[in-house]
Amino acid sequence: MSTFLSIISCMTCVSSRVLWRSSSSICPLFKPVPTGLTAVWAAGKKDLVDVPVLKEDELEEQFVRGSGPGGQATNKTSNCVVLKHIPTGIVVKCHQTRSVDINRKRAREILREKVDVAYKGELSEVLVKKKDSVLRKQEKRRKANENLERKKQYKEILAAESNSGNDTV
Amino acid sequence: MWRRSLSAGYARAACRAAGAKRFWDLLTVRTCSAPALPAGRITALQAVDVWRRHYEERGVSEPEHSSSYIIAHLLGAKTIESLDRGSLTEFLTRDKLEQVWRLCSRRLTRMPVQYVIEEWDFRDLTLMMRPPVFIPRPETEELVELVLTDMKKQPDTQSTCLEVGCGSGAISLSLLMALPQLKAVALDQSQAAVDLTMENALRLGLQDRLQVYHVDVIKDAETALRLCESVSVLVSNPPYLFTEDMASLEPEVLRFEDRSALDGGKDGLNVIRQILTLAPQILSNHGRVYLEVDPRHPPLIQAWVEARVDGLHYVETRHDITGRPRFCTLQKDTQVKSHRDRLGLRN
Numbered sequence: 001m002s003t004f005l006s007i008i009s010c011m012t013c014v015s016s017r018v019l020w021r022s023s024s025s026i027c028p029l030f031k032p033v034p035t036g037l038t039a040v041w042a043a044g045k046k047d048l049v050d051v052p053v054l055k056e057d058e059l060e061e062q063f064v065r066g067s068g069p070g071g072q073a074t075n076k077t078s079n080c081v082v083l084k085h086i087p088t089g090i091v092v093k094c095h096q097t098r099s100v101d102i103n104r105k106r107a108r109e110i111l112r113e114k115v116d117v118a119y120k121g122e123l124s125e126v127l128v129k130k131k132d133s134v135l136r137k138q139e140k141r142r143k144a145n146e147n148l149e150r151k152k153q154y155k156e157i158l159a160a161e162s163n164s165g166n167d168t169v
Numbered sequence: 170m171w172r173r174s175l176s177a178g179y180a181r182a183a184c185r186a187a188g189a190k191r192f193w194d195l196l197t198v199r200t201c202s203a204p205a206l207p208a209g210r211i212t213a214l215q216a217v218d219v220w221r222r223h224y225e226e227r228g229v230s231e232p233e234h235s236s237s238y239i240i241a242h243l244l245g246a247k248t249i250e251s252l253d254r255g256s257l258t259e260f261l262t263r264d265k266l267e268q269v270w271r272l273c274s275r276r277l278t279r280m281p282v283q284y285v286i287e288e289w290d291f292r293d294l295t296l297m298m299r300p301p302v303f304i305p306r307p308e309t310e311e312l313v314e315l316v317l318t319d320m321k322k323q324p325d326t327q328s329t330c331l332e333v334g335c336g337s338g339a340i341s342l343s344l345l346m347a348l349p350q351l352k353a354v355a356l357d358q359s360q361a362a363v364d365l366t367m368e369n370a371l372r373l374g375l376q377d378r379l380q381v382y383h384v385d386v387i388k389d390a391e392t393a394l395r396l397c398e399s400v401s402v403l404v405s406n407p408p409y410l411f412t413e414d415m416a417s418l419e420p421e422v423l424r425f426e427d428r429s430a431l432d433g434g435k436d437g438l439n440v441i442r443q444i445l446t447l448a449p450q451i452l453s454n455h456g457r458v459y460l461e462v463d464p465r466h467p468p469l470i471q472a473w474v475e476a477r478v479d480g481l482h483y484v485e486t487r488h489d490i491t492g493r494p495r496f497c498t499l500q501k502d503t504q505v506k507s508h509r510d511r512l513g514l515r516n
Contacts, residue, residue: 063491068417069463070491071308072410072431075421077234077282079307098238098247098290100490101310 279420303430305339330402338366358385407440449480
């Protein structure tokens with residue numbers, strides 16, 4: 001029901017003229033990362049712990065633009081923020097608080113995590129596959145060794161039996 | 170018959186569509202007067218639906234948001250989304266139901282939600298709201314962000330900011346909350362605004378760093394100048410609407426908010442011009458003015474300041490989230506002319 005309500009509330013924002021806009025003239029809420037997300041790929045090391053920071057120019061914020069000058073001229077309580085990460089196409093909606101500013105910040109936090117999972121998700125899949133193949137190889141080697149060991153013991157038993165057989169005859 | 174049918178309806182309804190239809194059939198809505206209280210018991214979610222419908226039928230704007238915010242508030246929450254399913258689906262007590270009906274009915278007069286529940290949030294603050302003191306707008310949150318970004322670049326151990334037209338105190342209190350070293354002076358020509366700002370300051374524990382004065386910067390410029398010395402920031406969301414635009418304002422604004430907090434005169438610049446005229450005497454060297462304005466204002470302000478205000482230069486225009494030019498930043502030059510020269514300047 002809460003999802004239903006937030007969809008409804010977001011639909012009321014969408015019913016007016018809806019535009020997408022790159023946030024450029026608002027002071028950036030995140031520091032720009034020089035190498036961006038490519039840093040994660042390039043490094044490929046486990047010790048690169050930092051969650052990649054979102055660049056404002058890779059984001060698009062959906063807003064409802066009514067007619068007239070806005071600002072003091074109108075008093076609206078709808079404050080749903082819809083934020084899109086252009087490179088991945090991931091979209092988040094935030095309607096958690098009564099403050100547009102806080103919703104925008106939270107939307108960025110949520111989006112940052114989702115983008116991180118999207119990228120790291122692929123990375124960890126690679127790692128998991130790699131780990132799997134390593135384990136499989138180890139298992140194979142272990143079994144091979146076991147077989148060798150068994151064969152060796154069998155040979156020894158055979159050798160021992162033939163010796164004792166000779167003795168009794 | 171009414172009571173029995175209603176409870177029979179509820180027993181089967183739960184949240185299913187078929188049940189909901191029966192529920193609506195049973196609940197008679199009178200269009201002429203305030204909607205009657207249901208005889209039986211309903212849940213918070215059902216109340217939200219009932220009132221959303223009432224608002225829709227009577228042309229009240231933001232029907233869904235209005236009913237959700239009011240009812241959430243009565244259940245002790247800020248948003249309906251933050252309430253758990255249990256709270257939303259259990260029956261409201263009779264007492265609570267009456268509260269819902271009383272508050273939701275107020276919204277039928279187009280009273281803004283913020284006045285109905287007597288509070289609203291501005292950034293991370295919850296502020297008391299009371300008519301006719303101006304309700305902070307979301308754009309103004311961006312103005313505060315702008316000021317904070319600049320102020321954090323120059324960490325001053327002791328700085329003072331001045332706010333002209335503080336209203337509920339939103340801007341000053343946000344700045345004080347974010348910058349523990351800051352002191353603030355706030356002015357408003359409305360006694361109601363001065364009182365509300367002080368009340369909000371007390372609630373937030375910021376009263377020691379804030380001084381609030383009942384002053385009209387146009388009628389009583391001398392007093393204003395006497396109260397402030399060498400501030401590093403002058404910030405304002407002054408009345409900036411054009412007088413001719415006042416009549417077409419939505420009822421929420423026109424009927425309930427202080428017109429003198431909105432009307433900036435023929436070109437919307439009356440208060441802005443006065444603030445900028447006084448700015449060079451109020452600001453310390455390199456001190457800045459931050460204004461929220463009408464989208465038509467920035468080029469007009471820039472031209473006017475360059476022609477008429479020595480000691481102040483236009484820095485930049487910033488846009489709000491809707492892409493409208495909304496914020497003007499100006500800075501005091503090193504060259505300062507005498508006090509007398511400044512007062513001689515006219516619009």
